[in-house]
Structure formats: structure tokens, C-alpha cells
Amino acid sequence: MKHTSFARWPCSIARTMDVLGDRWTPLVLREAFYGIRRFDDFQQQLGIARNTLSDRLRRLVDEGLLEKRPYHSDPVWYEYVLTEKGADFWSVLLTINRWGDRWLAGAEGAPITVHHTACGHDTQVKVVCEHCDEPMTIEDSRLRMGPGYPPHLRERPDIRERFARQEVE
Structure with a gap:
């Protein structure tokens, strides 16, 4: 089955899902927030297959959410530490x-x-507007094209309709 990449989609939700990729990745990050750093500890806590864990850790390192650091030599063993980008998750x-x-x-x-x-x-976490500190709800929030929205998509009728629906509801 071919993986469809969302990395270039004009949507931060889609791009984030491209990084996460599956249900295991957020759980690996959860364990990192619990302080887990070593491969065997991730594997033990999650009960995840070693090859799956290896793939998820590699992806999180490649995406800059975890940093791989050696903690033992001969043989070299690594630990996985949250980066600023990872901690922001x-x-x-x-x-x-x-x-x-x-x-x-x-x-x-x-x-x-x-x-x-x-x-x-x-x-519990509370999602509030960064300007007025009021809660963000679907009833009082709208999605609009931001400055990074691709210019070649801005004028497409289907895209314009998508955002116009947001303005009238």
C-alpha cells in the first residue's frame, strides 16, 4: 500500500498527520514525556514490535522531534531525547x-x-484565543487562508467556496 504524503498540503493539520503517520507515533512521544529515553524501555512500555519502534524513532529523529544521543560505547547505545520541537508537542x-x-x-x-x-x-488543557484569552469554540471561530496558502490555489473556485462557507455560517 502506497503512503500518500501530506507534507506539501496547504494545511498544518495534514502536515502534522504526515509527521505522526500512525497511532504509534503519538504514543512514543507520550512515553518520551514520561521520561523514557532508551529503545528497550520504549519497547517494554508500549509492547510495540521492535521494527515498528525503530521506524517510529527514526522518523521522529528525522523530523526533529527527538534527538538521538549516544550514552554507551562498545557497542554504541543511544537514547532519544525530546528537542524543543518535540517538547512543543x-x-x-x-x-x-x-x-x-x-x-x-x-x-x-x-x-x-x-x-x-x-x-x-x-x-485540563484549555484552548483560548491568544489575544483575548476567551475559549476557542467552533461556533465563534473561522478558518481563513493564511499568508502561507499557495497562491496558485487561492483563486480555484472549489477553494474559494470552501472558505466562503466558513464566512456565512
């Missing part, structure tokens, strides 16, 4: 976690809580 995982807590958690409640050490409270 934290808010994405917290947003996915909040959605899962709301829609998939059982009656017993959320399986994991997030503790914000800066204020000392257990909390």
Missing part, C-alpha cells in the same frame, strides 16, 4: 487527552490527571 497531547477524558473515559473518570506544578492544581 506537549500541548497537542494534552488536547487529545482532554478530548479522550470527555468522550471516552468511563464512569470512574479520567485515567490520568494533569497536575500543573506552577499553581499546584490538577487541571
Whole structure:
């Protein structure tokens, strides 16, 4: 089965999914946030096939979310450390976690809580406008073409219609 790349699509969601690629990649990142750094520890925690894990770690290193560092010589063994780009994925995982807590958690409640050490409270992520700090909802948000939207697509009737629907709803 041929992989369709979204890397050049004019959509950051599609581009991000191109980096993630599958269900294992966010879980590998989750383990990195738990402090896992070594191949065998990732493998043990996830129960993932070694070849699949090797592929996901290689991809995360190639995409700049993890850095591969030697920690032992003869033979050389590596650990995988979050980069700034990888650490920035934290808010994405917290947003996915909040959605899962709301829609998939059982009656017993959320399986994991997030503790914000800066204020000392257990909390959930909240998506707010960076300008007014009001919550971002589908009812009061619209998608528009940004400055990076490809000029050759801007005038296509189907693309114009897609964004025009956003303005009238």
C-alpha cells in the first residue's frame, strides 16, 4: 500500500498527520514525556514490535522531534531525547487527552490527571484565543487562508467556496 504524503498540503493539520503517520507515533512521544529515553524501555512500555519502534524513532529523529544521543560505547547505545520541537508537542497531547477524558473515559473518570506544578492544581488543557484569552469554540471561530496558502490555489473556485462557507455560517 502506497503512503500518500501530506507534507506539501496547504494545511498544518495534514502536515502534522504526515509527521505522526500512525497511532504509534503519538504514543512514543507520550512515553518520551514520561521520561523514557532508551529503545528497550520504549519497547517494554508500549509492547510495540521492535521494527515498528525503530521506524517510529527514526522518523521522529528525522523530523526533529527527538534527538538521538549516544550514552554507551562498545557497542554504541543511544537514547532519544525530546528537542524543543518535540517538547512543543506537549500541548497537542494534552488536547487529545482532554478530548479522550470527555468522550471516552468511563464512569470512574479520567485515567490520568494533569497536575500543573506552577499553581499546584490538577487541571485540563484549555484552548483560548491568544489575544483575548476567551475559549476557542467552533461556533465563534473561522478558518481563513493564511499568508502561507499557495497562491496558485487561492483563486480555484472549489477553494474559494470552501472558505466562503466558513464566512456565512
